[in-house]
Amino acid sequence: MKREVPxxxxxxxxxxxxxxxxxxxxxxxxxxxxxxxxSLISWAMTxxxxxxxxxxxxxxxxxxYGNIRHxxxxxxxxxxxxxLAWAYGIYGVIKGNNDPLFSTIFRVVSEPLxxxxxxxxxxxxxxxxxxxxxxxxxxxxxxxxVAFLVMVANVPFGEMIWSSQSWLGGFSGIRTWILATPTxxxxxxxxxxxxxxxxxxxxxxxxxIERRHLAH
Amino acid sequence: xSEILFLxxxxxxxxxxxxxxxxxxxxxxxxxLCMGILVWVGVSRARAGLxxxxxxxxxxxxxxxxxxxxxxxxxxxxxxxxxDEGIGYEDTFAYWSYMAYVAKLCAQYDTRLIVTDSSYLCNxxxxxxxxxxxxxxxxxxxxxxxxxxxxxGTQFAWAMNINGIIAREKPAAQFLIGYFYAEAxxxxxxxxxxxxxxxxxxxxxxxxxxxxxxxxxxxxGEEMYAGAAWLSRDPIITGSVVSQDIFRIVIFVAxxxxxxxxxxxxxxxxxxxxxxx
Numbered sequence: 001m002k003r004e005v006p007x008x009x010x011x012x013x014x015x016x017x018x019x020x021x022x023x024x025x026x027x028x029x030x031x032x033x034x035x036x037x038x039s040l041i042s043w044a045m046t047x048x049x050x051x052x053x054x055x056x057x058x059x060x061x062x063x064x065y066g067n068i069r070h071x072x073x074x075x076x077x078x079x080x081x082x083x084l085a086w087a088y089g090i091y092g093v094i095k096g097n098n099d100p101l102f103s104t105i106f107r108v109v110s111e112p113l114x115x116x117x118x119x120x121x122x123x124x125x126x127x128x129x130x131x132x133x134x135x136x137x138x139x140x141x142x143x144x145x146v147a148f149l150v151m152v153a154n155v156p157f158g159e160m161i162w163s164s165q166s167w168l169g170g171f172s173g174i175r176t177w178i179l180a181t182p183t184x185x186x187x188x189x190x191x192x193x194x195x196x197x198x199x200x201x202x203x204x205x206x207x208x209i210e211r212r213h214l215a216h
Numbered sequence: 217x218s219e220i221l222f223l224x225x226x227x228x229x230x231x232x233x234x235x236x237x238x239x240x241x242x243x244x245x246x247x248x249l250c251m252g253i254l255v256w257v258g259v260s261r262a263r264a265g266l267x268x269x270x271x272x273x274x275x276x277x278x279x280x281x282x283x284x285x286x287x288x289x290x291x292x293x294x295x296x297x298x299x300d301e302g303i304g305y306e307d308t309f310a311y312w313s314y315m316a317y318v319a320k321l322c323a324q325y326d327t328r329l330i331v332t333d334s335s336y337l338c339n340x341x342x343x344x345x346x347x348x349x350x351x352x353x354x355x356x357x358x359x360x361x362x363x364x365x366x367x368x369g370t371q372f373a374w375a376m377n378i379n380g381i382i383a384r385e386k387p388a389a390q391f392l393i394g395y396f397y398a399e400a401x402x403x404x405x406x407x408x409x410x411x412x413x414x415x416x417x418x419x420x421x422x423x424x425x426x427x428x429x430x431x432x433x434x435x436x437g438e439e440m441y442a443g444a445a446w447l448s449r450d451p452i453i454t455g456s457v458v459s460q461d462i463f464r465i466v467i468f469v470a471x472x473x474x475x476x477x478x479x480x481x482x483x484x485x486x487x488x489x490x491x492x493x
Contacts, residue, residue: 022245024230024237056336110370117372121398124405125426131408132429187421190437192467193460194419197441198306199248200460203255204445205309209453212316213309213341 006214014206016041060085150175231493242493254459262455271457276415276433277443280314283389283413284321293328293363294318295387295412297378297403298394299371301338306441307419308338311394312345313444314417318391319349323358330385331364334374339366375399382406392416392431393440396423404430417443438464 019026020038029037067078092102133144152158153175164172204210229237235245261268287294296318301308315331322329331346333339343364350359365381368374379402382390390407392400392414400416400423407414408430416427417435427434435443438460445453474487 022235022241024234027236052336113376114370114372117376117402118398121401124401128401128405128408128426128429132425190419190421190424193438193464194440196251196460196463196467197310197438198419199251200255200456200463201306201310201441201444203252203459204453204456205306206252207256207259209255209259209456210309210313210445210448212345212448213312 003211003214007208007211011206011208057089146178150178239492243491251459251463254462255456258455258458259452262452268451268455268458269461271442271446271454271461274435274439274443274446276417276435276439277446279413279415279433280318280391280447281321283391283415284318284325284327286413287388288325288327290388292388293330293385294322294389294391295330295332295382295385295407296391296393297332298392299334299374299397299399300395301333301335303335303337303341305395307394310417310441310444312341313447314391314393315342315345316349317447319346320353323350323353323355326355326358328360329363330381330387332374332378332381333364333366334369336366336369339364371397371399375402378403379406382410382412386410387412390414392418392427394418395420401426401430407431 020041021027027036027038031037031040061082064078064082066072067075068082072078088102088105092099095102097103129147133140133147135141135144149171152161153171158171162170164170168174169176201210205213231237231242235241258268284294296315298308298311301311319329321327329346331342333342343361346364347356347359347361350356367377381387382403383406387407387410390404390412392404392407393416396418397420400418400420404414404416404427414431415433415435416431417440418424418427419437419440421437424434424436442457442460445457448454470487474485477485477487
């Protein structure tokens with residue numbers, strides 16, 4: 001029973017989704033008040049998400065309160081987290097999303113942190129590129145030459161030494177060809193393969209062959 | 217008034233009287249159904265013990281045992297993650313297969329497994345999968361729910377926390393499986409800096425170069441799904457993978473034929489007409 005019920009529920013949901021995607025009258029099924037059945041299902045999902053969010057808040061508070069109460073390691077961080085999260089949440093509920101202070105706090109705290117993490121990519125790309133582009137064999141040599149061409153075309157210096165108005169469109173023309181022809185071809189081949197894999201994987205789940213997600 | 221407007225509105229047009237009037241609707245439906253039939257045929261043949269075409273070996277899959285073994289020897293944990301995860305994502309389903317396998321290996325070798333999540337719903341599923349794997353390995357007492365951690369749904373908050381975990385816990389092996397965005401390099405490079413053995417599998421074409429530059433083994437595109445089936449060592453599941461290869465050949469022929477028809481007889485490209493139907 002523990003195994004069959006989740007699988008049957010999942011199967012019903014898959015069939016419903018499939019039907020709503022393809023069967024026109026079902027997709028356009030309108031209730032008396034003009035609301036589409038499909039929209040109602042979407043609303044139900046939104047409310048389920050809201051319920052999960054509420055559960056998350058309760059759980060979050062419980063976990064951090066437990067840390068503070070038992071004076072676990074780094075309990076001070078739990079105290080900061082609870083105070084800040086609740087204060088910010090209550091303030092947002094009272095004042096609304098458009099309140100200047102509410103949006104300013106987000107802008108000056110969250111966005112700089114995000115930008116800082118994102119900017120680390122520049123350094124990580126440099127160190128990863130150093131390892132990848134070391135000329136060891138023919139493949140890495142080809143990769144390095146192609147990367148060099150694309151890199152030079154992306155900086156003003158490339159335009160200075162070989163203008164896009166000259167033969168072959170300069171570095172810029174070569175970069176465009178590399179990205180639009182071999183790179184796009186390979187990328188689409190990978191995408192088609194991935195799509196096929198995804199569909200086959202979905203069928204394995206639908207047919208009940210693959211049940212590890214149900215911890216079987 | 218609204219009733220008059222409703223009655224005056226044009227009745228919706230359907231293909232064959234019931235299929236939604238969207239381009240590709242019929243062709244996509246047929247494609248899905250054919251794929252399903254092929255999967256079923258592959259599975260039935262495997263069940264009946266009939267011969268099936270052999271699946272090519274993927275080097276990355278053999279690295280799983282090696283990576284967990286190395287972590288065991290070093291006495292360091294194994295870390296496994298997927299950023300763009302969600303209940304209902306097909307790559308998340310594949311990720312769960314890998315997770316079940318890695319968790320079982322870790323349980324057998326008595327190695328700590330840390331799983332980090334960006335989805336709170338998936339976190340509950342992951343706890344169950346890992347608990348079950350420890351149970352199957354006969355070591356339910358070794359399962360620690362605190363090692364299956366929900367981090368954040370925000371991209372860089374998640375990446376920052378995982379980089380912190382990598383720096384503090386120093387996992388000897390990392391498995392990055394699923395769909396990733398810009399955070400892929402942040403995590404993989406952090407792992408490379410602590411000389412962790414890293415296996416990545418993704419269908420995100422934009423992140424493949426970063427994984428190739430930083431990871432020891434990379435499974436690209438459909439290899440991720442095939443690997444998920446292959447790891448089960450179950451001939452029935454593996455039999456279903458054959459459908460992928462058959463359809464790939466069909467699509468390859470269709471692409472070549474379609475390109476030739478579009479070039480030499482654009483008005484008679486029946487492949488294009490079928491795909492758009």
